[in-house]
Amino acid sequence: MADDDVRNIFSMTKALEKFQVQVIPAMDGKEALEVLNSGEAIDIVLMDMMMPEMDGYETIKNIRQTPPFATLPIIAVTAKSMIGDREKMYTSGSFRLYFKTC
Template identity: 50%
Template sequence: MMNKKVLIVDDDPRNIFALKLTLKSRGYQVESSMNAQLAFQILKDSEIDIILMDMMMPEMDGYEAVKIIRNTPAVSRIPIIAVTAQAMPEDRQKCLDAGAQDYVSKPIDVDQLITAIEKLL
């Protein structure tokens, strides 16, 4: 569990800030990105163990970003947890269909998130 690196992709700096604090307090290393393009760069340059992907972002949304990651051999095996304010069952399915392994809705339940991360790592 120690020194696992989490990449947070979210266009809201407050979400990144809160998640970083939470994850660092649990012993995770955290990288963050406010858009999908930067996330791809970080994935290329760093050893990332798991991705928290906001699904609602301007420019490129999380669904498209997840599909690109899944189609990029070097990073296609990294687990992705979709994070979205959309909490309907069909939204969850849409995230999983796009290639995410799990799903947490906003506002984020920290225990649920940590459980999801630990299950995938």
């Protein structure tokens, strides 16, 4: 989970731990990229879109340009959504559809 607000990381961690989900926090986009490149097994990313230095949009673009993470599920998280943000998220690569056949 990449978010610059420790309160959000704390509350999401508490909620997800009930489902045996291990949350690995990153305080900004650069740290999120470091975590991904560390070799840690990551199944999904929760990405805050409004972070200092490297925001969620830029971070997602960097993630998508790295072949092992090109299809990694990323959920965009934001407290403030403005006109045009949805399109910006689509173009950054945060929304993709995943289908599994049985």
